Amino acid sequence: MNAEQKKKAMERLKKLLMLSRSTNENEAAAALGKAQELMRELSVSEDDLELTDYTALEADGLLVRPGRSVPVYVMRLEGLIEKAFGCTAVWDRHQVKCKIIWLGQKSKAEISAYSWTVLARLLKNKREQYKFTHLLTGHTPGKREALADTFCEGWVAGVSRNILQDTVSAKDKRLLDLFLNQKFPNLIDLQSRGAGLTSGQVNSAYTDGIRAGQKTHLHSGVQNTKRGQVGQTQYLGAA
Template sequence: MTEDQRNKLIERIKRLLALSKSPNEHEAAAAMSKAQELMRELSITEEDLELTDFATVRTDTLLVKSGHKLPVYVSDLACLMETAFGVECIFSDGQRNKDVIFVGTKSKTEICVYTWTVLARILKTKMAEYKFSITHLKCSPGKKAALAEEYCEGWVSGVRQNIVPDTVSQRESELTKKLINMKFKIKPADLRGSGASGDEANDAYFQGIQARENTRLHQGMQADKRGTLSETRYLGRA
């Protein structure tokens, strides 16, 4: 039996289980009997059926090259996503950049891909604008890059203050972790801090927090008619 055939039978079982709640006693009993027969035939448990509503979805981080250490601000952005949507985030090297993998219910992971893309593009723009704003500073390109990362850390921290945490049931959390254990071998991320310190670093971080004022996104957002990504939509507190 192919994976596609198995998935079709699983969907049929789910429909039969739904039909087993019919007010028509004979129809309900027949549906339950057939569902149990198929579950035994395929060695499918109730937990297997629950897991069909969960998924792992991968997308380009747009922010980190493959093989490079993960900047703290990117890790913080993943934590923001976990808080806002009740998913788990995993990083993996892609063909060119690192990928972020969202694990959770199908509806949540689909939204996460779009939301991450919006936030990552806004963040890249904010970082470029900040770098331009400090061109007058008499310091090395390396220090300017470090200050820009400190700014990004502040920006993500500021955006996170606007987020209303998603409520995740214990069962959803258990199934998410089970799916991760089934599909991935997790190891701690190799993080890299900005390396900036002192008053200039503190100032960069504070400017990042201030710059998040107009960056609020909506959990159910969609691109506008031209597919433009905007930073004026809302996620969390108004």
């Protein structure tokens, strides 16, 4: 059985399992029997079946340069989106351009990748604006970059105050972990770097970041079509 045939068989299996929940006892029993027979034939479990609704979507890393450590504010932005939509992300830094890969149920992975792209672009612009308007003079280049990173950390903290965390069931978490392990069995922890400034140096930049971030709102705004695809997403940006 090739990949296309197995895909069609899995779709048929899904339909049989749906019929097995019928209020018609005879219809339900017949559908369940056929479903169990097909599951044995395909050597699949219920978890395997549910994981067909999961996907991995790539997005441009935008805020990370190849060969460089990942800034703390980037990891926090990733974590913010993970909590908002119940997905998880991994990094691919072995290409000319760094990629971030969002994993989860298809509709959630799509909105997570979209949210990442919009927020990362917005933060990149905010960082450059802050460097130009607040840090143009009176700082060494290294200090200017460190303060800009600190501003970004504050910005992400400000955005997080407008976020409602997605409620992930124990079953969904287990399936997500299973999918992650299937896709990336040899995943290693990613090293990140902070701004490297003392507390007395960061207060102003961090506070400025929080104030700017609080003006940004993240809206899930997803409408699923009958096929489970994202039909509509709201714009993310400054209020």
